[in-house]
Amino acid sequence: MTVVLVADDDADIRDLVAFKLEQAGFEVIGVEDGRTALEQARGRQPALAVLDVSMPGLSGIDVCRMLRADPATSGMLIIMLTARVQEQDVEGGFSAGADDYVTKPFSPRELVSRIQALLSRARA
Amino acid sequence: MRRLAAFAAGFLAGGAAAVLAFGHEVERARRASVVKDAETERSHRREEELLARLRALDAAKTDFMATVSHELRTPLTSISGYVELLRDADPGELTDAQERMLEVIARNARRLRELIEDILTLSRIESGGFRSEPGEVDLAEVVERALAEIGPAAAKASVGLHAEVRGPLPLRGDGVQLDRVLANLLGNAVKFTPAAGTVTVHAWPDDGEAVLVVADTGMGIPADEQQALFVRFFRATNAIRQAVPGTGLGLAICRKIVDNHGGTIDVDSTENVGTTVTVRLPAC
Numbered sequence: 001m002t003v004v005l006v007a008d009d010d011a012d013i014r015d016l017v018a019f020k021l022e023q024a025g026f027e028v029i030g031v032e033d034g035r036t037a038l039e040q041a042r043g044r045q046p047a048l049a050v051l052d053v054s055m056p057g058l059s060g061i062d063v064c065r066m067l068r069a070d071p072a073t074s075g076m077l078i079i080m081l082t083a084r085v086q087e088q089d090v091e092g093g094f095s096a097g098a099d100d101y102v103t104k105p106f107s108p109r110e111l112v113s114r115i116q117a118l119l120s121r122a123r124a
Numbered sequence: 125m126r127r128l129a130a131f132a133a134g135f136l137a138g139g140a141a142a143v144l145a146f147g148h149e150v151e152r153a154r155r156a157s158v159v160k161d162a163e164t165e166r167s168h169r170r171e172e173e174l175l176a177r178l179r180a181l182d183a184a185k186t187d188f189m190a191t192v193s194h195e196l197r198t199p200l201t202s203i204s205g206y207v208e209l210l211r212d213a214d215p216g217e218l219t220d221a222q223e224r225m226l227e228v229i230a231r232n233a234r235r236l237r238e239l240i241e242d243i244l245t246l247s248r249i250e251s252g253g254f255r256s257e258p259g260e261v262d263l264a265e266v267v268e269r270a271l272a273e274i275g276p277a278a279a280k281a282s283v284g285l286h287a288e289v290r291g292p293l294p295l296r297g298d299g300v301q302l303d304r305v306l307a308n309l310l311g312n313a314v315k316f317t318p319a320a321g322t323v324t325v326h327a328w329p330d331d332g333e334a335v336l337v338v339a340d341t342g343m344g345i346p347a348d349e350q351q352a353l354f355v356r357f358f359r360a361t362n363a364i365r366q367a368v369p370g371t372g373l374g375l376a377i378c379r380k381i382v383d384n385h386g387g388t389i390d391v392d393s394t395e396n397v398g399t400t401v402t403v404r405l406p407a408c
Contacts, residue, residue, distance in 0.1 A: 012202040016209070023214060054194065083197035084190060105201040105237055108208055 001027040003044060004115065007037035007060065008052035008081065013104075017050060020108040024116070034058025038066055041073055047122075048115060051098075053082035061096045068097040077118050081106070189247045196240050204233040235369060242373035246356070249301065249380050260408065261299045263334045264291025267327050270306035274314055282319035289327045293334040296408045301381045308374040309338045309401055315368055316399070317342035329407060333387075336403040343368075344395040353391055354379045362395065378403075 004026045008014045011032070018028040029044055031037045034055045041049055041063070049067070051060035058066075060080055067073040078097065083104040094101060099118055102111055207230045209215065211223070218226070267289050278285040313323040321341040328335055345353065345360045352358045357372040375391075382389045387405035 010198055010202070013198070013205070016202060016205045019209065019214070083194040083201070104197045105204045105233075108205050109212065 001025070002048075002119065003027045003029065003046040005029045005031065005037060005040055005044070005046040005049040007031045007034065007050065007055065007063070009033060009055045010052070013052075013081075016108055017111065020112050021115070024112050026115075034060065034063045037063050041067055041076065042070070045073070046076070047119060048077040048079065050079045050081055050111075050115070053080055053084060064096040064098055077122055079111075079115065079118070186248070189244055193240055193244045197237075200233060200237055200240070204230065204237070207233065231369070235371070239371050239373075242371045242377060245304070246373055246377055246380065249377065249384060258296050258298050260294055261297045261302055262291060263293035263295055263302065263327060263336065263405065264289050266299065266302045266306055267325060267336065269303060270310050271325065273307060274310040277311075278314045278323065281314055281317070283314050283317045284320075284322040285314075285325075286322060287325040289325070290329065291327070293327060293329055294408055295334055295385070295405050297385045297405070298381075301384070305378045305381050305403070306336075308378050309403075312370075312374060313338050313340035313342065313399070313401075315370070316340065316344075316363065321398075330404075332407055334405045334407050336405070337400060339398060339400040341398040344397050344399050345391070345393040346395050350391060350393060354389075 002025075004021055006014055006017050006021070006028055007030075008017070009032050014030045014032065018030050021028050029040050029046060031040055032055075034051075034057050037049065037051060037055075037060075038058065040046075049063075051063055053060040055063075060082070064078050064080065067076055067078065077099050079100045079102060080096075080098040081102050081104065100114055102114065207226055210218065211226050211230065267287070271285065271287055275285065310323065310325070317323055317340045323341075324337075324339045326335075326337040326339075343362055343366065346362060349358075349360050353360075354375050356376045358376075359370060359372040363370065379389050382403055382405065385405050387403060389404075390402045391399060392402070393399035
């Protein structure tokens with residue numbers, strides 16, 4: 001089963017994404033802060049990580065940079081999730097090395113489609 | 125709620141504009157008083173400090189708006205996300221009544237999101253002009269982009285879309301903001317026009333200006349309300365009566381952007397006949 005890491009400090013949003021992903025046949029690791037996201041990403045090696053930008057401690061952007069900098073996780077697919085929508089925020093996400101960027105509020109259906117698209121492109 | 129939102133937007137957006145205008149005034153006064161005695165030197169320093177404080181205040185306002193927007197979007201994500209799950213019948217089949225109720229929640233969540241976005245846009249453009257560096261923009265291309273964007277919505281509403289664009293129409297401006305003007309004007313035209321009606325877009329160069337006309341055969345605006353069209357949160361009574369969705373900020377945003385570009389925007393409308401919006405922008 002394909003493993004997806006979902007990191008968001010808002011439990012409702014984490015559960016929302018997890019519910020939709022599990023329904024689509026993924027195994028989900030849900031975490032609530034950047035530090036745990038980093039540990040789980042390194043330990044469990046998920047195929048893809050969904051990272052909220054604003055988390056306590058390490059932000060999603062910090063986690064993304066650290067994953068990219070580590071050869072063991074540099075190839076992991078990463079989608080950034082954020083409620084900040086100004087251009088510089090989006091650019092910040094991409095320059096940190098994210099593969100995609102989704103702004104809140106988002107459609108869970110669409111998020112899962114994007115995840116599936118990224119995964120199938122990576123496999124091809 | 126509406127009054128509170130109007131107050132918040134007015135306070136944040138207008139407040140910052142006033143602060144900046146005041147800042148310019150201080151700057152002018154400072155230049156005029158270049159006298160070399162100690163007294164002037166002291167007041168000069170005080171003015172510098174004041175100006176720095178005003179700039180800091182404006183930056184704080186922008187920060188505040190970004191935070192407010194972030195804080196509002198997060199709960200909204202859960203509301204609209206879980207409603208989507210229910211409406212997709214992910215957890216189980218729904219009765220007709222439940223579906224109708226969820227449709228109402230979804231519609232209002234969407235409205236809230238549009239309000240947040242519009243308030244944020246307005247606050248950003250009111251505090252002083254451009255979001256990005258103004259560059260050379262071809263209005264003809266902006267129109268083409270907007271037409272392509274609105275095409276599916278017009279088709280869905282069975283509204284005919286006609287365009288006659290005599291380009292190129294080069295002007296100095298912010299492409300993102302001009303996209304927004306076109307999106308708002310075409311969005312309004314399609315939204316307020318019943319099935320089988322038409323929306324016509326004309327654009328042409330005219331004596332150092334680019335002229336853009338968006339005309340529809342829609343419900344129009346009652347004559348005694350046309351004065352208030354550009355006022356924030358204003359919505360025409362016939363639009364409210366017919367439950368046409370909207371935030372009442374679209375035209376206020378258009379006017380501010382057109383102002384920022386040194387242009388003019390005028391509306392000519394007859395109730396139950398149609399509305400024509402004319403925008404004139406200085407060419408380069």
